[in-house]
Amino acid sequence: MKLTTKFTLWYFGIMLFVLLIGGYIVYYEIQNKLSRVEVVRHQRLNDLIAEQVRTGGDYSNHPTRKRATVTPIAADSVPKGISTYYTRGIGWNPEFQENEYRLLVTSFYNIKGQWYRITTYSFIPSFYQLLPGVVDSFKWIFLLLLVLVIISAGLISKYILAPFKRTLRVIQSFDLKQKTVIRLPDTQTSEFRELNVFLQKMTEKAREDYRTLKEFTENTSHELQTPTAIIRGKLDLLMESDIRDEQAILIAETQNALERLSRIHSSLTLLTKLENHEYEANTTVCISQLTRETLNSFVELIQLKSLTLLTTIAEKIYVPLHPSLADLLLTNLIGNAIRHNVPPATFAEDESEMEAEEGFGGQGGGLIQVNLTREGLIVVNTGRQPQVPTAELFERFKKGNSGSDSIGIGLAIVRQICDLSHFTIDYQYRDGFHCLAVGFSPRVAASKLLQNLSLPLHSRA
Amino acid sequence: MKVLIIEDNQELARNIRDFLAREGYICESCDTLEAAREKLELFQYDCILLDIGLPDGNGISLLNLIRAEYKDSNVLIISAKNALDDKIIGLEKGADDYITKPFHLAELHARIRAVYRRKNLGGTSIVAFNEISLNTDTFEVRVLDHLLDTTPKEFDLLLYFIVNKNRVLSRQAIAAHLWGDYTDNLANFDFVYQHVKNLRRKISGAGGVDYISTVYGLGYRFNSHKAE
Numbered sequence: 001m002k003l004t005t006k007f008t009l010w011y012f013g014i015m016l017f018v019l020l021i022g023g024y025i026v027y028y029e030i031q032n033k034l035s036r037v038e039v040v041r042h043q044r045l046n047d048l049i050a051e052q053v054r055t056g057g058d059y060s061n062h063p064t065r066k067r068a069t070v071t072p073i074a075a076d077s078v079p080k081g082i083s084t085y086y087t088r089g090i091g092w093n094p095e096f097q098e099n100e101y102r103l104l105v106t107s108f109y110n111i112k113g114q115w116y117r118i119t120t121y122s123f124i125p126s127f128y129q130l131l132p133g134v135v136d137s138f139k140w141i142f143l144l145l146l147v148l149v150i151i152s153a154g155l156i157s158k159y160i161l162a163p164f165k166r167t168l169r170v171i172q173s174f175d176l177k178q179k180t181v182i183r184l185p186d187t188q189t190s191e192f193r194e195l196n197v198f199l200q201k202m203t204e205k206a207r208e209d210y211r212t213l214k215e216f217t218e219n220t221s222h223e224l225q226t227p228t229a230i231i232r233g234k235l236d237l238l239m240e241s242d243i244r245d246e247q248a249i250l251i252a253e254t255q256n257a258l259e260r261l262s263r264i265h266s267s268l269t270l271l272t273k274l275e276n277h278e279y280e281a282n283t284t285v286c287i288s289q290l291t292r293e294t295l296n297s298f299v300e301l302i303q304l305k306s307l308t309l310l311t312t313i314a315e316k317i318y319v320p321l322h323p324s325l326a327d328l329l330l331t332n333l334i335g336n337a338i339r340h341n342v343p344p345a346t347f348a349e350d351e352s353e354m355e356a357e358e359g360f361g362g363q364g365g366g367l368i369q370v371n372l373t374r375e376g377l378i379v380v381n382t383g384r385q386p387q388v389p390t391a392e393l394f395e396r397f398k399k400g401n402s403g404s405d406s407i408g409i410g411l412a413i414v415r416q417i418c419d420l421s422h423f424t425i426d427y428q429y430r431d432g433f434h435c436l437a438v439g440f441s442p443r444v445a446a447s448k449l450l451q452n453l454s455l456p457l458h459s460r461a
Numbered sequence: 462m463k464v465l466i467i468e469d470n471q472e473l474a475r476n477i478r479d480f481l482a483r484e485g486y487i488c489e490s491c492d493t494l495e496a497a498r499e500k501l502e503l504f505q506y507d508c509i510l511l512d513i514g515l516p517d518g519n520g521i522s523l524l525n526l527i528r529a530e531y532k533d534s535n536v537l538i539i540s541a542k543n544a545l546d547d548k549i550i551g552l553e554k555g556a557d558d559y560i561t562k563p564f565h566l567a568e569l570h571a572r573i574r575a576v577y578r579r580k581n582l583g584g585t586s587i588v589a590f591n592e593i594s595l596n597t598d599t600f601e602v603r604v605l606d607h608l609l610d611t612t613p614k615e616f617d618l619l620l621y622f623i624v625n626k627n628r629v630l631s632r633q634a635i636a637a638h639l640w641g642d643y644t645d646n647l648a649n650f651d652f653v654y655q656h657v658k659n660l661r662r663k664i665s666g667a668g669g670v671d672y673i674s675t676v677y678g679l680g681y682r683f684n685s686h687k688a689e
Contacts, residue, residue: 221541222514222541223541225541225561225562225563226470226473226541226562226563228562228563229473229476229541229562229563229564230470230472230473230476230563231563232563232564232565232566233473233476233477233480233566234476235631236476236480236565236566236567236631236634237476237479237480237566239629239631239676239679239680240483240628240629245677245678248676248677248678248679249678251678251679252631252678252679252680255631255633255679256633258563259633262563300612300613300614300652300656301652304651304652304655304656
């Protein structure tokens with residue numbers, strides 16, 4: 001809900017409350033004033049009647065006696081301290097032959113030693129007669145206020161919130177990597193000024209932290225790579241010296257560990273760089289072309305493993321992606337599909353003694369399928385059933401097969417690239433096929449792509 | 462070949478020096494930009510190995526000077542920062558190649574030779590060893606003048622072996638050379654084995670000497686003395 005709408009609604013609530021109380025007060029005041037005026041008039045009338053009684057004579061048909069009763073009373077029944085009081089209530093109106101709201105004013109007079117009670121009355125508007133008038137007038141007041149509030153809220157908020165909206169716009173376009181400090185508009189509103197000061201400080205801090213982190217990453221990279229390079233060089237030199245077999249094994253094992261170290265390190269550095277958004281996509285790349293090139297660079301590995309490659313690559317598909325990232329994405333996906341490719345025959349044998357060879361003509365029987373469409377890229381390969389849920393394989397250092405030599409960071413990189421580029425990604429295992437889909441548009445879920453996927457004809461059955 | 466190593470890390474510089482000295486290269490090293498400038502003024506080098514991060518400045522700044530004054534030298538950038546910017550700027554400013562730490566010394570040597578070949582041999586792009594000759598333009602291998610049917614990777618591999626002949630090449634170094642940085646090399650050893658096996662079979666098949674031998678536990682070696 002917009003701030004203005006919220007304010008307006010609250011304002012309406014308060015208005016309604018105030019108007020209800022106001023209505024009651026107005027009603028009460030009017031009733032009171034009316035009674036007061038009537039009471040004064042009746043007092044004068046009572047005085048007049050008392051005067052008439054004092055002078056004597058027959059006044060029974062006099063207009064003053066129309067709604068008056070004069071009763072002589074005993075002295076002891078005269079209330080003490082007051083000479084006049086009034087009551088309100090329902091009374092019979094003989095003229096209309098119905099009950100109406102009535103005001104009775106009773107006064108006591110001592111005339112020539114005799115006490116008289118003189119009561120006169122008149123009919124006044126009752127609560128129910130006054131109420132519609134009060135409600136009506138307040139209804140109009142309320143409506144008028146409503147219209148004014150809505151109009152003014154729109155106009156005033158536009159004026160008052162303008163600096164806030166400008167600040168929002170600046171913040172939305174803020175980029176950690178930008179070289180300059182953000183410029184926030186000046187404002188007279190103290191809250192906004194505080195907000196701006198805070199944002200200024202915060203973004204400055206964020207930029208500073210980002211720069212430190214970036215520097216740290218680069219320094220670590222530098223500081224670690226140099227010793228690694230030295231060790232590697234020493235091992236290279238050591239290898240060529242006169243060594244015995246067992247020493248050769250030691251060197252080889254050291255080299256393996258070193259290789260791993262350096263690979264993990266460079267992968268982590270890469271992931272950090274990705275997280276820091278160091279590779280922004282300023283242009284689009286032709287993913288069709290790149291996919292073909294990547295497949296070409298892997299063609300020998302595919303042949304060495306006797307894999308069947310099926311491709312459907314649509315022409316001229318451009319996606320917004322940094323060229324290096326596109327390359328990384330494809331290399332990792334296709335490389336994985338080759339490396340973890342296990343022909344179904346091999347593992348079908350492990351599971352049961354079924355006549356596995358028959359289903360897959362040719363040698364190996366391993367298969368890779370690469371589909372590239374406008375919606376996304378799908379890479380399918382034959383392989384063993386993963387030991388962990390496929391979704392977990394996107395996490396760092398998670399491996400489908402704990403025995404394998406890979407470090408298990410390729411898919412983490414793939415996912416990071418997809419997250420950065422607002423691509424969707426999904427990984428499923430179906431009937432001996434590992435299916436990995438990347439959807440190029442956030443609107444197209446990668447899982448949807450996999451649903452529509454027709455698996456290669458080679459199936460395990 | 463005369464090589465100038467501009468690298469602030471003494472150990473690394475010594476590794477490179479030791480390795481290249483065995484090829485009969487004359488190597489000198491220095492660890493600052495200032496010293497490098499002095500050396501460049503006094504001597505002529507065929508190849509300059511330039512580290513980007515030096516104590517007294519960025520190695521890139523030296524590139525301008527080298528390109529302006531010493532056009533004949535090849536420049537190979539050595540950097541620990543696998544930062545893309547460095548790579549692009551370095552190559553734009555006229556470096557001939559770029560190698561990222563940690564590298565295998567054999568890889569560095571192969572790069573130096575490749576750069577040297579491109580620039581200094583003026584058109585002839587034949588690398589020959591006894592009966593084997595490789596044409597780096599057409600990617601053709603000839604053994605005793607028979608054209609060998611090799612794949613691009615096998616060509617690469619053979620060239621790598623010949624450039625680094627008589628050296629033990631570890632499987633890691635070969636995998637890194639053939640498949641680059643981002644592939645998970647550890648799993649590629651089978652492929653290295655396959656490639657080497659195929660290459661040996663093809664050379665022997667064409668009547669060539671099987672120069673390549675397995676070094677127990679470590680990798681492979683191209684033995685030039687097998688010819689005799």
